[in-house]
Amino acid sequence: MHIKQAPTVYICILNYKSMAYRIGTGIDFHQLKEGRDLWIGGVKIPHSKGAVGHSDADVLLHAICDALLGALCLGDIGVHFPDTDAAYKNIDSKILLAQTIALIKKEGYSVVNMDTSLCLEEPKIKPYTAQMRKTIAGIAGITEKDISIKATTTEKMGFVGREEGLMAYASVLLEKVV
């Protein structure tokens, strides 16, 4: 028997406040210098160098904040937490992430999942990714299974290869909940 399928009709309303899903991407870089702590993904990692920045310079949390803000066209981390503001001097980036999550919740969205990549030569971050995922999940109100943290080197090329700096990328998906 042949069943004729009715055509599916999609209605697209060009107003993000009524869209079910939004995607965002973020990228961040920091220099690495001796005499600084190395914070990545909300976790302090023992290393001979740390990331340089106005805040605690957590490259992964900053990339995630930018992805969250980007998903809702809310500008970037520099707009919300300017590095010229003394209030953010050496601030724990977990606070910045919590404030960013509060912003997207205020807009009626919650996080579905995050996929991130770190790019650094040293140290190996695999021993710390479980703790990073747990930390970020706790702030974002999702489970660790919804957070991916990958890592790569640049095969000794460029500023990452020379261990002068590190970088992070993040993609997030948001879902409208109210």
Ligand SMILES: [Zn+2]
């Ligand atoms: Zn940063």
